[in-house]
Amino acid sequence: SPAAIIAPSILSADFADLGNECSTKIKQGADWLHIDVMDGHFVPNITLGAPIVTSIRDHVERPSVKHGKGTFDCHMMVAEPKRWVKNFQEAGCDLFCFHYEAAINSTAAETPDGDSDLNTNPKEMIRYIHELGMLAGIAIKPETKVDVLWDILGSKNEKEVPDMVLVMTVKPGFGGQSFMPEPLTKVEELRKRYPDLNIEVDGGLGPGTIDQAAVAGANVIVAGSAVFGKPDPAAVITLLRDAVEK
Numbered sequence: 001s002p003a004a005i006i007a008p009s010i011l012s013a014d015f016a017d018l019g020n021e022c023s024t025k026i027k028q029g030a031d032w033l034h035i036d037v038m039d040g041h042f043v044p045n046i047t048l049g050a051p052i053v054t055s056i057r058d059h060v061e062r063p064s065v066k067h068g069k070g071t072f073d074c075h076m077m078v079a080e081p082k083r084w085v086k087n088f089q090e091a092g093c094d095l096f097c098f099h100y101e102a103a104i105n106s107t108a109a110e111t112p113d114g115d116s117d118l119n120t121n122p123k124e125m126i127r128y129i130h131e132l133g134m135l136a137g138i139a140i141k142p143e144t145k146v147d148v149l150w151d152i153l154g155s156k157n158e159k160e161v162p163d164m165v166l167v168m169t170v171k172p173g174f175g176g177q178s179f180m181p182e183p184l185t186k187v188e189e190l191r192k193r194y195p196d197l198n199i200e201v202d203g204g205l206g207p208g209t210i211d212q213a214a215v216a217g218a219n220v221i222v223a224g225s226a227v228f229g230k231p232d233p234a235a236v237i238t239l240l241r242d243a244v245e246k
């Protein structure tokens with residue numbers, strides 16, 4: 001597997017002290033920051049939008065290399081994700097991860113810059129994200145079959161190939177839920193076919209669940225409630241990294 005990447009989810013941070021929470025997590029050993037964007041339509045919860053990303057960007061230096069420390073990994077739990085690609089790029093997002101289910105269910109709408117050609121094709125979404133200079137991720141909910149990804153991952157056009165696949169291990173919408181082991185079979189299948197792919201797992205990860213995710217082949221680990229508000233976040237980050245690298 002590729003190198004371990006630990007991405008604390010800021011959803012569990014103290015929002016009144018967000019800039020400091022973010023820079024502290026990087027100092028405590030985090031690689032990326034996982035930023036959960038929810039719009040109240042794709043999921044039954046609202047979190048944050050581009051202005052917050054702009055604000056925290058001032059507290060976390062932009063990565064100097066692709067996938068580097070300080071990468072803003074924006075997990076877009078939004079309907080019609082194409083509307084927000086440019087908006088988030090301008091705010092300082094480095095990796096735009098949209099949901100497969102949202103892309104294919106999009107209806108016609110305009111992007112903020114007046115582009116009315118709203119594309120529901122995941123491959124074209126990935127190309128659009130790449131054209132704007134960001135890394136592209138594609139996420140699938142627990143009930144979505146991994147088979148929907150084979151055509152996308154197998155694209156002959158490298159601009160249409162995602163830099164990361166996110167396999168959700170909870171129903172998207174809230175932090176602090178219990179880990180679901182079933183989606184790990186999807187991680188295993190992805191890892192078998194794509195030894196170098198960044199495979200992210202998100203939801204319920206912590207000291208008690210990391211080993212099974214690591215064995216399945218995940219290398220990008222999101223953890224919200226297991227890291228924030230804990231007495232020793234640095235130790236948890238190290239534990240997660242060691243589990244992936246052993």
Ligand code: DX5
Nearest residue numbers: 172173174175176204224225
């Ligand atoms: C769930 C979010 C997750 C969540 C993770 O919809 O995508 O990123 O915040 O939180 P924990 O680690 O507490 O399950």
Ligand code: ZN
Nearest residue numbers: 034036075202
């Ligand atoms: Zn997330």
